[in-house]
Amino acid sequence: MSVTNVRSLPLRTAADLRVSALDRLSAVDRQELVLELPLDRIDRDPDQPRKKFDGETLIELAQNLTRFGQIQPVEVREVGERYVLIDGERRWRAAAIAKLTTLRALVKFEPGTPDDVLDRQFAVNYHRDAMALIDQARYLQSRIDRLGSAAAASEAIGLSVPRILNITKTLRAEGAAAELRDSGLTRDADTIGAMVEVQKHNPTAAETLLARAKENGKLTRKEAQDAARLAKERARRVDEEEIEPHDDRAAIVRDFAGGRGMERKPKPAQPQLVVLLACEGNELQRAQWNKLSRQHGRACLSLVATTTHPGCVLVEFGAHSEPFPADVLRILDARFEQEKSR
Numbered sequence: 001m002s003v004t005n006v007r008s009l010p011l012r013t014a015a016d017l018r019v020s021a022l023d024r025l026s027a028v029d030r031q032e033l034v035l036e037l038p039l040d041r042i043d044r045d046p047d048q049p050r051k052k053f054d055g056e057t058l059i060e061l062a063q064n065l066t067r068f069g070q071i072q073p074v075e076v077r078e079v080g081e082r083y084v085l086i087d088g089e090r091r092w093r094a095a096a097i098a099k100l101t102t103l104r105a106l107v108k109f110e111p112g113t114p115d116d117v118l119d120r121q122f123a124v125n126y127h128r129d130a131m132a133l134i135d136q137a138r139y140l141q142s143r144i145d146r147l148g149s150a151a152a153a154s155e156a157i158g159l160s161v162p163r164i165l166n167i168t169k170t171l172r173a174e175g176a177a178a179e180l181r182d183s184g185l186t187r188d189a190d191t192i193g194a195m196v197e198v199q200k201h202n203p204t205a206a207e208t209l210l211a212r213a214k215e216n217g218k219l220t221r222k223e224a225q226d227a228a229r230l231a232k233e234r235a236r237r238v239d240e241e242e243i244e245p246h247d248d249r250a251a252i253v254r255d256f257a258g259g260r261g262m263e264r265k266p267k268p269a270q271p272q273l274v275v276l277l278a279c280e281g282n283e284l285q286r287a288q289w290n291k292l293s294r295q296h297g298r299a300c301l302s303l304v305a306t307t308t309h310p311g312c313v314l315v316e317f318g319a320h321s322e323p324f325p326a327d328v329l330r331i332l333d334a335r336f337e338q339e340k341s342r
Contacts, residue, residue: 034073037105039095042076042083047114049122049139052132053090061094070095073104077111086117087124119143119157126159133187137171140164151331161331162301162313165275169193169303176206185213190306194224197304201231225305271336275301277315281328289324296320301331 074088085092086108095103111117122139125131143153144164154161166189173181173192177199181192199206209227213219277299279289293299297318307314307323315324 033107033109035105035107036102037076037083038102039092039100042074042085042092042103042105043079044089044092045084045086045117045121047118048085048089049118049135050089050125050131051135053093058090058094058097061090062097065091065094065100066098070100070104073106075108076105077108077117083107086111087121090130115146115156122157131187132184133167133170133181133189133192136187136189137167137169141168141171144168150334160326162275162303162326163189165273165301165334166190166193166303169196169273172196173199175199175203176210180210180213180219183214185217186219188221191219191221191224194221194228194304195219197228198224198231201228201235205231221306228304271338273303273334274337275303275334276332277301278330278332279324279328280330281325285324285328288322292317292320292322 070091072088072091074091075086076083076088077086078084083105088103088105092103112120118139122131122136126136140153140157140159143156144150147153147156150161150164150168153159153164157164159167170181170189170192173196177192177195180186180195186192195206195209198209205227209219209224212223279286279299281289289299295317300316302314302316302321305314305321309323311325311327312323313326313329314321315329
């Protein structure tokens, strides 16, 4: 039997397998392809909504990559002769720390529009609970600015309007509230939103609450909301009775520890976000809504407190609050007003 001369095929590189060059693939096969890509050919997406990455967890991930290898491919798209990450920036950063030279990557041939890609990046990181609150807030505000309203952003991203407004409200955090938001002690927007109210009405109380959170390593939503209610109630009493506030910090700390109201220095009223609501529920729900409106005042979405009732949001009728199913409510308007106008 004669031996036929066999010529080996040349070794193919990633450049030889670019998705855009594989014209003979079927339409289905062209959607995505897994390749082993050189690490130095992959770039991070500069518009990626997530900006903050914890250095300690990156080192741990790098150790896992070294020990166990890459379990899940990153996702990339082609840009010219290079690849830009869609999903997997943590793995890409950890691979660099581990001094790996290649990564397995799922190359997306049709990743969608630039906004589609960014919305997907946001959704992946948000639902993994891996995204810093400030990154969430900045991205959602950018989508509101681009699309024109929170309702349009809600439709594009898949988060409810109240949730989007709660998250973007944390951009207004100052002082102790901003420090808590950026500290990593909590990523709960409702907690930070309540802290914003404490900071606004009583900065000293906010500092006390922050110190307690650092000492305990956490701050619960209930603690922040209770403090916000105390601070707002005391501020209202100071304004109405023109009580001269005390400057004794030790006394304020004792009041807070005892669950009593706290003093504050008067400051000019600042605009508050007001979300006006209407009820489109059944006859009984509308009757209850109209009764509460007549008795207590117009209906607004609560941006400080929430409710434990599943599928419900807390609606403020003047000083009275009542939970209502979110799916029967319609937003009439969202605007900034001076607090006393409410």
